[in-house]
Amino acid sequence: MNYYSTNHQSPDATLAEAVVKGLAPDRGLYMPYSIKALPPSFYDTIDTLSFQDIACRVADAFFGEDIPADTLHDIVCDTLNFDVPLVQVSERIYSLELFHGPTLAFKDVGARFMARLLGYFIRKEGKKQVNVLVATSGDTGSAVANGFLGVEGIRVYVLYPKGKVSEIQEKQFTTLGQNITALEVDGTFDNCQALVKSAFMDKELNRHMELTSANSINVARFLPQAFYYFYAYAQWKRQTGGKTPLVCCVPSGNFGNITAGLFGKRMGLPIGRFIAANNRNDIFYQYLRTGIYTPRPSIATIANAMDVGDPSNFARVLDLYGGSHEAIASDISGATYTDEQIAETVRHTWEKHHYLLDPHGACGFRALSEGLRDGETGFFLETAHPAKFKDTVEHIIQEPVAIPAKLQAFMQGEKQSIPMDKEFEAFKQFLMKQ
Secondary structure: OOEEEOOOOOOOEOHHHHHHHOEOOOOOEEEEOOOOOOOHHHHHOHHHOOHHHHHHHHHHHHHOOOOOHHHHHHHHHHHOOOOOOEEEOOOOEEEEEOOOOOOOEOHHHHHHHHHHHHHHHHHHHOOOOEEEEEEOOOHHHHHHHHHHOOOOOEEEEEEEEOOOOOHHHHHHHHOOOOOEEEEEEOOOHHHHHHHHHHHHHOHHHHHHOOEEEOOOOOHHHHHHHHHHHHHHHHHHHHHHOOOOOEEEEEEOOOOHHHHHHHHHHHOOOOOOEEEEEEOOOOHHHHHHHHOOOOOOOOOOOOOHHHOOOOOOOHHHHHHHOOOOHHHHHHHEEEEEOOHHHHHHHHHHHHHHHOOOOOHHHHHHHHHHHHHOOOOOEEEEEEOEOHHHHHHHHHHHHOOOOOOOHHHHHHHOOOOOOEEEOOOHHHHHHHHHOO
16 A cells, blocks of 8 residues: 655655655655455454454554565564553543553554564665654653664664653663663753654755654554554443443544544544543644644643644644544544643542543543543543653652552663754764764
């Protein structure tokens, strides 16, 4: 299948080209020409299938034309070597726990899949080295760094905003060494993302080295995130019989995650509607209200992975709906919360349901609690383990939060990072020396 740019000013690309390039030459994001619907019989029996079986069916619809079936099966099963359980929190609300992977965050799925897919294309095309650039506001960096750690032929550069990620998040990508380099940028996440995009557009730099991105702008990062929406539906159907309308609420920052869910809906997944939960960076919420998209500098919050002032994947949402505000608003509603409201939700949910939310999941739970209509049930995405925000969560609930063994192991490592100016020329000169 070929892929086109959302800006429609670049030639079509094959899957391999879209994955290796990351961003189209015209700065647009790659989109597949078609989204294949899965037959009703698949949804009739989905509750009898395993996570891996479901994901293989979805992956075949996305990538089956371009990757041999046995190779694709191996990539999917190697990616999904952990569970993503759907846990009931209250009478009508379920949590999809996406923190059971190696770095305890939802991005483990997309990052592990992309690492394996990119490795396959590098071997197939005989490339010597591909350099992965990734901007992170928190969990992306750790998921990508650990997903690509030790993969032959791939060098990873993680750009993150100085002082704006939690200590645990920082340790997960600054202590690895090997083929992972952490760059501590004196700026915001938006500055980091702008550096990555500018690098892709710089002709001299691209002649010097093969660049790709592992942010959700890359089709190999965001599309596999559709897998767990299908698995959530299967578990919900198994647990409840699946008779009521189903709503999905997604804590939203760069909008790759909810875009993957919207792709699932186009494939026939019976989710009635979506809620995009924002923190104070409510650019999409304001778009839903006004029909006008107005990016602005990001604001630091306790839900830091959602601190995005110009969500890249909004371009894909707009493209998916033909630019129609009315169509987007019919499938997606929005909510926005202050730090005080997020903290209040973490505290209240812990006291009432004895379920501990991370700040991002708290946005999802609250938006779903306030947004469900009569007769509906819903699930929200609990995108990271609360221990990744230990100081914040402990301050809110006034109780200690246990650190899982996986995180404790990262905390023992020594931070290795390189200071980096937010101006592109300094970043370019650093890469030119590599």
